[in-house]
Amino acid sequence: MGRVAELADVSVRTLHHYDEIGLVRPSARTASGYRAYSSDDVERLRGVLAYRRLGFGLREIAELVGGPSADTDAHLRRLRGLMLERRDHADAMLAAIDKELQSRGKGPRVTPEEQPETLGARLYDTIGGAYPVTRRTDPRIAARIWNALEDARTVLNVGAGTGSYEPADRDVTAVEPSAVMRNQRPAGSAPCVAAAAESLPFEDRSFDVAMAVSTVHHWRDPIAGLREMRRVARRVVVLTYDTDAPGWQDRFWLTRDYLPEFAAVLAEFPSLGGMADAIGARAEPVPVPWDCADGLFEAYWRRPGAYLEDRVRRAMSVWTRVGPEAERRAVRKLSDDLDSGRWSERNGHLTGLDTAELGLRLLVA
Ligand SMILES: C[S@@+](CC[C@H](N)C(=O)[O-])C[C@H]1O[C@@H](n2cnc3c(N)ncnc32)[C@H](O)[C@@H]1O
Secondary structure (H helix, E strand, O other), X not given: OHHHHXXXXXXXXXXXXXXXXXXXXXXXXXOOOOXXXXXXXXXXXXXXXXXXXXXXXXXXXXXXXXXXXXXXXXXXXXXXXXXXXXXXXXXXXXXXXHHHHHHHHOOOOOOOOOHXXXXXXXXXXXXXXXXXXXXXXXXXXXXXXXXXXXXXXXXEEEOOOOOOOOOXXXXXXXXXXXXXXXXXXXOOXXXXXXXXXXXXOOOOOOEEEEXXXXXXXXXXXXXXXXHHHHHHEEEEEEEEEOOXXXXXXXXXXXXXXXXXXXXXXXXXXXXXXXXXXXXXOEEEEOOEEOOXXXXXXXXXXXXXXXXXXXXXXXXXXXXXXXXXXXXHHHHHHHHHHHHHOHHHHHHHHHHHOOXXXXXXXXXXX
């Protein structure tokens, strides 16, 4: 087994797993009676690994290499369809990036009229329709934010979306660049201005406090947006992420084991220290409750099956940003691991926790 693992460049653990689930079983015997891989087994393993590289999940691979009845042609046609979809997605992203680059090149970055047309807003004009399905106020996170507002009477909510964390007992003004999100604000919610954080259409010190929740990572220029908040308000409260700690990608099993592409999404995101410095803030950790009511990316850390649900993923921008190929691969792998018990083996200890520290931070200035 060791030799085959070495030749195929996989771990012995992987071979054991393939053996356990019946995907590639060593069928030969050595002279001393130990099980060994025949040349047919090695050939089958090569096929399995090739399909893995193409992004198939183990269950599908089992069908592909299953036997004489396996309809390899049909699967290859499906694979071709998936590849075309991936190409279309890449083309659409390239077009959006080119448009953004073009608008960046124009003298003053963008005019106030163009401002809502930023990449982040365009993303929410595309995916925002799914947002209200699972994105709601979590009372524990809300309590942390509202507590940090202290005695502020006038509140500016930047990147307000559907207004999940707007306090009902203050005078709130919302700012939201995506028309789709603005149109989904419940009747009677605070007035909402179409603008982006990087250029807030308000006089200096117009508000007691400016708040921003789960939005800074979408801004074209987070530091400029935070400075704008500081300019228009006496105090600033921001819920964001800490990507300063080395190996932060490993703190959540979903990123670590299934969606390493998430790290690239936040690759350009400014450090928490840099953001805190820009507004003179202190950072406080915000643990994620096990039954978090707001379906943000980390919300289901103790309910892994939720990530298999399309309606849950559609309300998390991460999945759109990593693209359909990475999403399909991650979901298949998670589904396999939940079925085989591997997820529980690695993460079973989480069932004993009520909250998890997953890098959410409240910046208070
Ligand atoms: C994940 S949603 C958060 C919405 C809301 N704050 C909440 O907690 O439910 C991110 C929001 O940021 C908005 N956004 C994107 N780019 C922005 C920008 N440059 N300035 C302000 N908001 C922006 C999006 O349109 C979207 O509504």
